[in-house]
Amino acid sequence: MDLEERYAFLAEYYDPNACLIRKYQLLFYGKDETCEMYDIKNKKLFLRRSKVPGLRMKDLFLGSIVSVHSRQLTIKDFGDEFTRRKLRAKTEKTFAMIKPDCIGKMGEILEVICQEDFIICSAKMLRLTRKQAEQFYIEHIDKPFFGNLMNLITEGPMVALEMKGEDAVRGWRRLLGPTDSAQARRDAPYSIRAKFGANVTRNACHGSDSLESANREIDFFFGSTKYPNTAKLQGTTLGLIKPHAVLSGIAGPIITDILSSGLNITALQLHYVDRANAAEFYEVYKGVVAEYTDMVTQLSSGPCIALEIHGDQDAHGKFRKLCGPADPELAKYLRPDTLRAKYGKDKIENALHCTDLADDCILEVEYFFKILDS
C-alpha cells in the first residue's frame, strides 16, 4: 500500500435510538492509519481525522463490519474509483474446508491461515449428508476415488471457511500444496497437506481451484441453504473467542490449547453480534459488573468465534479452569498457564468469555447455536 493513499468507503450505521440507518463517507488514510467521517445526509463532518482504536486497513472491505467508537458500521460500497480499483484485487475471496480427517488439528490450521494474512469472513462447523457431499464434489462423480472421497467427507464434522485476502484463491492453493500428501511432503514440505495430510484422499483441507469455483463453493455453504450446526446442546458449555482476539489472529492457538487440554469442540461458528444482541447476551451482568457497557462494545466490535465445549465430565468446570481469572493481570500472576493469562490484555479484552454458572451453560450455548444461528 502506498502510504500516502486515502481510501474512501460508504458506511452505514443502524441507529437504534432513532430507528434509522445513518450513512457516512468513511475515509481512511494509510500513512498514519487515521480515519475521518462525514454524515452524508446532513453534509457534516462527523468524525474529525483521528486514530480509531482497533481500526485497521485490512478490516475495511465490502461487507465488513467495523467498530468506530462503539458504533458498528457496515462497509457498503467503495467511495471512489481509486479505492475500488486498488482494493478489488486485494479483496479476493476463496473457500476452504478443514476436512473431517483433520478436525482435531483445526487450531493449528487456523493458525497457519491467520499467519498468512487471510481474513476469515465466515466459519461454521457442520456435517454433510452423502447427497450434499455428492453435490459439492459433482465434478468428480465419475472418478475411481469418488467413493473414498465421499466416505471421508461424510465421516464426521468439518469446518467450512469463507476467507478473504490478496490473491486468495491462488494463495490458499499454494499454501495447501499438492493433492497427494506424500507428494506434498516431497515437493512442498511446509505446505498444509505435507504437515497435516495422511495420503491422497485424507489430505487435511480443501481449497477452491479458481475464482468461479470459489464463488460456487462459498454460495454452496454460505448462500441460501442453511446447514444445521453440530451443537449437542447437552452436557456442554460455551466458549466465546472475543473479537479483539479473532482480529489479532490468535483464535488458532486458543483452539489448539483447548483441544490439547482434553476438551472437545463440538460446534464452531463465526458471528457478527450486533449491539442489541450483545447487550441481551450479557444482560445478567448489567448493573452487577462495572465493565458491562465496555463488554457489550467489545463483543459487538467485530467477528467473534462461538465454540461449544464438550468434556467427559464437568465441561463447565474444566473449561472455566482453563480460561482462568477474568482479569488477565491477575491470571498472569496467579495462573500463568491459563488462556486469559496467555492471550488476554485487560478485563475487557480478556480473549474469551466462558459461562459463569453451570446452570447457565445450555442457555448460553443455545444463544449462539440456536437463537443467533436461525
Ligand code: IDP
Ligand atoms: P484438490 O482437492 O487438490 O483440488 P481434486 O482433484 O479436486 O484435488 O480432488 C478432490 C479430492 O478428492 C482431493 O482433495 C482428495 O481428497 C481426493 N482425491 C483426488 N485425487 C485422488 C486420487 O487419485 N485418489 C484418491 N483420492 C483422491
Ligand code: MG
Ligand atoms: Mg479440486
